[in-house]
Structure formats: structure tokens, C-alpha cells
Amino acid sequence: MTRLDRALTQYSRAAARIDIAARAGTASALAALHRTRRQWENEARTHGATTADLDAARRTA
Numbered sequence: 001m002t003r004l005d006r007a008l009t010q011y012s013r014a015a016a017r018i019d020i021a022a023r024a025g026t027a028s029a030l031a032a033l034h035r036t037r038r039q040w041e042n043e044a045r046t047h048g049a050t051t052a053d054l055d056a057a058r059r060t061a
Contacts, residue, residue: 007047011054012057012060014036014037018034021033041054
């Protein structure tokens with residue numbers, strides 16, 4: 001697995017957790033997950049991910 005693949009996988013997982021936290025209504029968990037997602041987004045972009053790559057990763061979450 002390349003670093004880009006790993007970053008997109010982690011980004012996708014964070015996006016899925018954000019959706020769950022949003023439904024549960026836990027603000028502190030939601031804020032922490034948004035930070036985590038942004039970190040993985042930055043990591044993915046560092047390794048060449050495009051907006052389309054990130055969108056695709058989110059859809060597979």
C-alpha cells in the first residue's frame with residue numbers, strides 16, 4: 001500500500017466516523033474527528049491526491 005493509498009483510506013474512515021458522530025450529536029468527538037480528517041486530507045494531498053480522489057474516498061466510506 002502506498003502512502004497515498006493509506007492516507008485516502010484513513011481519510012475515508014475519518015469521514016465515516018464524522019457521519020456517525022454527527023448523528024449521535026457529540027460535539028467534542030465531532031470536532032476531534034474533523035481535525036483528524038483534515039490531517040489525513042493534508043497527508044493525501046502531500047502525496048498527490050486530487051479533489052476527485054478525496055471525493056471518491058468519501059463516497060466509499
